Amino acid sequence: xxxxxxxxxxxxxxxxxxxxxxxxxxxxxxxxxxxxxxxxxxxxxxxxxxxxxxxxxxxxxxxxxxxxxxxxxxxxxxxxxxxxxxxxxxxxxxxxxxxxxxxxxxxxxxxxxxxxxxxxxxxxxxxxxxxxxxxxxxxxxxxxxxxxxxxxxxxxxxxxxxxxxxxxxxxxxxxxxxxxxxxxxxxxxxxxxxxxxxxxxxxxxxxxxxxxxxxxxxxxxxxxxxxxxxxxxxxxxxxxxxxxxxxxxxxxxxxxxxxxxxxxxxxxxxxxxxxxxxxxxxxxxxxxxxxxxxxxxxxxxxxxxxxxxxxxxxxxxxxxxxxxxxxxxxxxxxxxxxxxxxxxxxxxxxxxxxxxxxxxxxxxxxxxxxxxxxxxxxxxxxxxxxxxxxxxxxxxxxxxxxxxxxxxxxxxxxxxxxxxxxxxxxxxxxxxxxxxxxxxxxxxxxxxxxxxxxxxxxxxxxxxxxxxxxxxxxxxxxxxxxxxxxxxxxxxxxxxxxxxxxxxxxxxxxxxxxxxxxxxxxxxxxxxxxxxxxxxxxxxxxxxxxxxxxxxxxxxxxxxxxxxxxxxxxxxxxxxxxxxxxxxxxxxxxxxxxxxxxxxxxxxxxxxxxxxxxxxxxxxxxxxxxxxxxxxxxxxxxxxxxxxxxxxxxxxxxxxxxxxxxxxxxxxxxxxxxxxxxxxxxxxxxxxxxxxxxxxxxxxxxxxxxxxxxxxxxxxxxxxxxxxxxxxxxxxxxxxxxxxxxxxxxxxxxxxxxxxxxxxxxxxxxxxxxxxxxxxxxxxxxxxxxxxxxxxxxxxxxxxxxxxxxxxxxxxxxxxxxxxxxxxxxxxxxxxxxxxxx
Amino acid sequence: xxxxxxxxxxxxxxxxxxxxxxxxxxxxxxxxxxxxxxxxxxxxxxxxxxxxxxxxxxxxxxxxxxxxxxxxxxxxxxxxxxxxxxxxxxxxxxxxxxxxxxxxxxxxxxxxxxxxxxxxxxxx
Numbered sequence: 005x006x007x008x009x010x011x012x013x014x015x016x017x018x019x020x021x022x023x024x025x026x027x028x029x030x031x032x033x034x035x036x037x038x039x040x041x042x043x044x045x046x047x048x049x050x051x052x053x054x055x056x057x058x059x060x061x062x063x064x065x066x067x068x069x070x071x072x073x074x075x076x077x078x079x080x081x082x083x084x085x086x087x088x089x090x091x092x093x094x095x096x097x098x099x100x101x102x103x104x105x106x107x108x109x110x111x112x113x114x115x116x117x118x119x120x121x122x123x124x125x126x127x128x129x130x131x132x133x134x135x136x137x138x139x140x141x142x143x144x145x146x147x148x149x150x151x152x153x154x155x156x157x158x159x160x161x162x163x164x165x166x167x168x169x170x171x172x173x174x175x176x177x178x179x180x181x182x183x184x185x186x187x188x189x190x191x192x193x194x195x196x197x198x199x200x201x202x203x204x205x206x207x208x209x210x211x212x213x214x215x216x217x218x219x220x221x222x223x224x225x226x227x228x229x230x231x232x233x234x235x236x237x238x239x240x241x242x243x244x245x246x247x248x249x250x251x252x253x254x255x256x257x258x259x260x261x262x263x264x265x266x267x268x269x270x271x272x273x274x275x276x277x278x279x280x281x282x283x284x285x286x287x288x289x290x291x292x293x294x295x296x297x298x299x300x301x302x303x304x305x306x307x308x309x310x311x312x313x314x315x316x317x318x319x320x321x322x323x324x325x326x327x328x329x330x331x332x333x334x335x336x337x338x339x340x341x342x343x344x345x346x347x348x349x350x351x352x353x354x355x356x357x358x359x360x361x362x363x364x365x366x367x368x369x370x371x372x373x374x375x376x377x378x379x380x381x382x383x384x385x386x387x388x389x390x391x392x393x394x395x396x397x398x399x400x401x402x403x404x405x406x407x408x409x410x411x412x413x414x415x416x417x418x419x420x421x422x423x424x425x426x427x428x429x430x431x432x433x434x435x436x437x438x439x440x441x442x443x444x445x446x447x448x449x450x451x452x453x454x455x456x457x458x459x460x461x462x463x464x465x466x467x468x469x470x471x472x473x474x475x476x477x478x479x480x481x482x483x484x485x486x487x488x489x490x491x492x493x494x495x496x497x498x499x500x501x502x503x504x505x506x507x508x509x510x511x512x513x514x515x516x517x518x519x520x521x522x523x524x525x526x527x528x529x530x531x532x533x534x535x536x537x538x539x540x541x542x543x544x545x546x547x548x549x550x551x552x553x554x555x556x557x558x559x560x561x562x563x564x565x566x567x568x569x570x571x572x573x574x575x576x577x578x579x580x581x582x583x584x585x586x587x588x589x590x591x592x593x594x595x596x597x598x599x600x601x602x603x604x605x606x607x608x609x610x611x612x613x614x615x616x617x618x619x620x621x622x623x624x625x626x627x628x629x630x631x632x633x634x635x636x637x638x639x640x641x642x643x644x645x646x647x648x649x650x651x652x653x654x655x656x657x658x659x660x661x662x663x664x665x666x667x668x669x670x671x672x673x674x675x676x677x678x679x680x681x682x683x684x685x686x687x688x689x690x691x692x693x694x695x696x697x698x699x700x701x702x703x704x705x706x707x708x709x710x711x712x713x714x715x716x717x718x719x720x721x722x723x724x725x726x727x728x729x730x731x732x733x734x735x736x737x738x739x740x741x742x743x744x745x746x747x748x749x750x751x752x753x754x755x756x757x758x759x760x761x762x763x764x765x766x767x768x769x770x771x772x773x774x775x776x777x778x779x780x781x782x783x784x785x786x787x788x789x790x791x792x793x794x795x796x797x798x799x800x801x802x803x804x805x806x807x808x809x810x811x812x813x814x815x816x817x818x819x820x821x822x823x824x825x826x827x828x829x830x831x832x833x834x835x836x837x838x839x840x841x842x
Numbered sequence: 843x844x845x846x847x848x849x850x851x852x853x854x855x856x857x858x859x860x861x862x863x864x865x866x867x868x869x870x871x872x873x874x875x876x877x878x879x880x881x882x883x884x885x886x887x888x889x890x891x892x893x894x895x896x897x898x899x900x901x902x903x904x905x906x907x908x909x910x911x912x913x914x915x916x917x918x919x920x921x922x923x924x925x926x927x928x929x930x931x932x933x934x935x936x937x938x939x940x941x942x943x944x945x946x947x948x949x950x951x952x953x954x955x956x957x958x959x960x961x962x963x964x965x966x
Contacts, residue, residue, distance in 0.1 A: 515846045516864065552845070715869035719846050722865070722898060740930045747900045751868050797908065798868065801938050802901035808937040 024058040025069035032077040038252040047270050048248040049165040052099055053173025059103030071096040087147035094139025102132035113178045115233050116289035121282045129167040137163035164271040171278035172244040175237035195235055198227045202239045210250035215257050217273050228284040236281035244274045345369055352457035360448045365389045374457045376426035397422035412446035433459045467531050472497055478538040484513050487709060487724040488702035489582050492672040494680055496692040505691035506533030507643045508541050512548045517723030520548040523641040523695050524575035536571050554579050555590040555626040565617040573617040583727045585699055587631040592617050595644050598665055602636030606662045638668050638698040645692035646683050672696050703731030707769040713754045722747060732771055735832045741809040742828055748802035749780040749824040755795055757784030775829045783821040846870045851881035858886040865898035871906045890953040892924040899931035904940055911944050922953040
C-alpha cells in the first residue's frame with residue numbers, strides 16, 4: 005500500500021507519538037513501584053529520562069505523546085482530573101525545557117566531553133526539574149492530597165526523583181541509541197561481567213544492615229574507565245535502580261530512620277552514582293581523545309617532516325642540475341662563439357656594431373678579413389670603417405644613413421650592395437644589412453649589422469645566366485615531325501644557383517628515313533659543361549649522318565672526347581626505324597632507356613652498356629643492341645637527374661620511374677609532365693633531360709604530309725608511305741609500284757616547282773573504293789624542262805613510270821601550282837605485268 | 843646504315859663488280875654515280891653493277907645508269923646491270939624499256955662469266 009508524502013509524514017509522526025507515549029507510560033508504571041510518598045512521589049522517576057531523550061531525538065512535536073501518557077499515569081492517582089492535567093503539564097514542560105537547554109549549549113549525545121556531563125547534570129536534570137517538582141508538589145498540596153506541612157519534603161523528593169530519572173535513564177538510553185558497538189567478544193564478556201558485578205554488589209549492600217553502599221563506587225569507576233559511557237550508563241542505572249528499589253521497600257540500610265533520612269541517603273547515593281559515572285566516563289573519553297589527537301598530530305608531524313625533507317632534497321637536486329646546466333650552457337656558448345667565427349669565415353659574412361654617441365665601431369674578425377686586414381688590426385671609427393667604399397657607393401650609403409638616423413625609431417635599413425677597393429687594389433662586392441636602435445628620446449644609440457662578401461656569388465650568377473642561355477640555345481628548339489612517331493622532350497635546369505649542367509638530347513632525321521635519338525650528360529656543371537655539351541651535340545649529329553650503326557657513332561664520339569674534351573660523358577645513341585619498329589642503340593655509361601609497352605609492361609633496355617666516354621683510355625669496342633618498338637609502345641630516354649635523389653639509391657629512382665610510367669596514357673606531352681611532376685618533388689639538384697618516343701599506327705586515317713621541297717625528304721617520305729601501305733595490307737608488289745609513282749611525282753614537285761627557292765609540297769594518300777588515291781600538290785609554277793639535261797631525262801622516265809605503275813594519272817597544272825592525282829586499285833592483277841610490259 | 847645507299851666494289855681482273863646497297867633517288871644519285879666512277883679503273887674493260895641489294899630505284903636511278911652507260915661506251919667499256927627476277931626494282935627496268943638500251947642480267951655470276959664484250963640480253 006502506498007501512501008502519499010503527507011500521509012507518510014503523518015503516519016511516521018503518529019507512530020513516534022504513540023511509541024514515546026507508550027514507553028513513558030510503561031516506565032511510569034514501573035517508577036511508581038518506587039514511590040516513597042503517597043503513590044506518586046518517587047525517588048527515581050524514569051519517564052522523565054525517557055521524555056528528555058524523546059525530545060532530543062524527535063524534537064518538541066512529540067509532546068502530545070508525553071502529555072497524554074503523563075495524564076494517563078496521573079489521572080488514577082490524582083484527586084481529580086484537573087490535578088492530573090496540571091501534573092501532566094508539569095511533567096511535559098520540564099523535559100521539554102531540559103532538551104531545549106541541552107541543544108542550546110551544544111550537548112553531544114555521546115556524553116564524551118566533560119562539558120556534556122556538566123550540561124546534563126545541571127541543565128538537563130537539576131535546573132529543568134525544578135519546574136516539574138514545583139508544579140507536581142504544588143498540585144498535590146492545592147488539591148488537598150497532602151497538607152501544606154508536607155510540601156517541602158514532597159517537592160524535594162519530586163525534584164530529586166525527576167533529576168535522577170534524567171541522570172540515570174537518559175545516558176543509558178542515549179548509549180543504546182549510539183552506533184553499534186564494535187567491541188571484541190572479550191570486551192563484551194568483560195562488560196557483561198562488570199555489569200553483573202555492579203548488580204551483585206548493589207544487591208549485596210542494600211540487603212545488609214551494614215552501611216556499605218559506597219562499595220559500589222569502585223566498580224562503577226572501573227566500568228566507566230574501561231568502557232566509558234557505554235559501560236557507565238547501564239552500571240549507574242543498575243546501581244541506582246537497585247538502591248531505589250531497596251529504599252522503596254525499606255530493605256537493608258533503609259530499614260530504620262525517618263522518611264527524610266531515607267530520602268537523603270538514597271538521593272545522595274544515586275547522585276554520587278550518577279555524577280561519578282557520568283563525569284568519570286566523560287573524563288576518560290576526553291583524555292583518550294586527547295591522547296589520540298596527540299598521537300595523530302605526532303604522526304602528522306612525522307609526515308610533514310618527511311615531506312619537507314623530500315622537498316628540500318628535490319630543491320637541492322634541482323639546484324645541482326641548474327648549476328650543471330649553466331656550466332654546460334656556458335661551455336656551449338663558448339663553443340658556439342668559436343663556431344660562429346668559423347661560419348662567418350666560411351660564409352664570408354662579418355658583423356659589426358657602431359656605438360653612435362661615442363663613434364666607436366667594432367668589427368668581427370671576418371669583417372677585417374673582408375676588408376683585407378688581419379683580424380683586430382686596429383680600433384675603428386665610422387669614417388675609418390667606410391674608407392674603402394667606392395666614392396659613388398659611399399655617397400649613396402651616407403644618404404641612406406642620414407635618412408635612417410633622422411627617422412628616430414628602431415628599424416631595419418634596406419639591404420644595400422656596394423663595392424670596396426682594398427689597400428692592395430682588389431675590388432670586392434659587398435652586401436650590407438643594418439639595424440638601428442634609438443634611445444627613449446629618439447636619439448640614435450647603436451647600429452648593428454652584417455656584411456657579406458658576394459663577389460664570387462655575383463660572378464657565378466653571371467656565369468649561371470650565360471650557361472643557362474647557352475644550354476637552352478644548344479638544345480633543339482623543336483622536334484622533327486615524323487608521321488606515325490610521337491616525340492616529346494623536356495629539359496629542366498637545376499634550381500640551385502650554379503648548377504646549369506651538361507645534359508642534352510637531340511633528334512636527327514637520318515637520310516634513310518630512320519630517326520636518330522641521342523641523350524647525354526657531361527659531368528660537371530656551369531659554363532664549361534654547357535659548352536662541351538654543345539660541341540658533342542654537333543659532333544654526334546655529324547657522325548650520325550655519316551656512320552652506319554649506333555655503336556660506330558658512339559665510338560666516334562668516344563674518340564673525340566678522348567682527344568679533345570677533359571670531361572666524363574655518358575651517352576646513349578639510338579636509331580629507330582619507324583617502318584619496322586626496330587631500335588638499335590649503343591650505351592656509354594648512361595641510365596638505360598625505359599620501354600613501356602602498350603599493355604603497360606615496362607622494362608629497362610639494359611644491354612650494350614659500355615663505359616662512359618672519357619672514363620677509360622682503351623675501352624673495348626661499343627656494341628649495338630637491337631630491340632623492337634610495337635605500335636603503341638613508348639620509349640623513355642632520360643638523364644640521371646630524373647632518377648637520382650640525395651640520400652636514396654638510383655635503383656629506387658629507377659623503380660619509381662618504372663611504376664609511374666606503367667600507365668603512360670594517350671598524350672605523350674602529358675606523360676612527360678606527369679613524370680617530371682612526380683619524380684621531381686623538391687628542388688632540382690641536377691638538371692634533367694627527358695625524351696619520349698612513341699610508335700603510333702599510321703593507317704587509321706588518310707596520310708597527309710607537308711614537306712619542304714628538298715631531295716632529302718624523299719627517303720623519309722617513302723618510309724612513311726611504305727608503312728602506311730603495309731598497314732592497310734596492300735600487296736607487296738603494289739606497295740613497290742605506288743612507292744615509285746609517289747616518289748616520281750614528289751621528285752617532280754621538288755625539281756620543278758620552286759627552282760632554287762624554298763617551298764613546301766603536300767602528299768596525301770587516301771583509301772577509296774578498294775583503291776589508293778595519291779595526291780601530290782605544290783604551290784609553285786613548273787618550269788619547263790631544260791633541254792636534254794639530267795633532269796629532263798629523269799623527268800621523261802618518271803612520267804613513263806608513273807603512267808605505267810598507276811591505273812590513272814591526272815596532272816592539273818595552273819598558276820596556283822600543280823596537282824598530280826593518281827589512283828591504283830589494290831586488286832592484285834595477275835596479268836598486269838605482262839600487259840604493261842608489251 | 844644511316845646513308846641511303848652504300849657502294850662496294852671488287853676488281854676481278856679487267857672486270858669491276860660494283861654492288862649497290864640501299865636506295866637510289868634524286869637525293870643521292872650523283873653521289874652514287876661518282877662513287878661508281880671512282881671504282882672503275884683504267885684497266886677495267888667491263889663494269890658489272892649489281893642491284894641485288896638495291897631496295898628502291900626510280901627514274902633518278904635509271905637516268906644514272908643511262909648516263910653511266912653512255913660514259914662507259916665513250917671509253918670503250920662495257921656495262922652490265924644485275925637485277926634479280928624478284929627484285930623490287932626490276933619493274934622499273936621493264937616498264938621503261940631500259941633493258942633494250944642496257945645489258946641487264948638476272949644473276950651476277952652470269953654477268954661475271956661473260957668475257958666477250960657486247961650486249962647479252964638474256965632475260966627480256
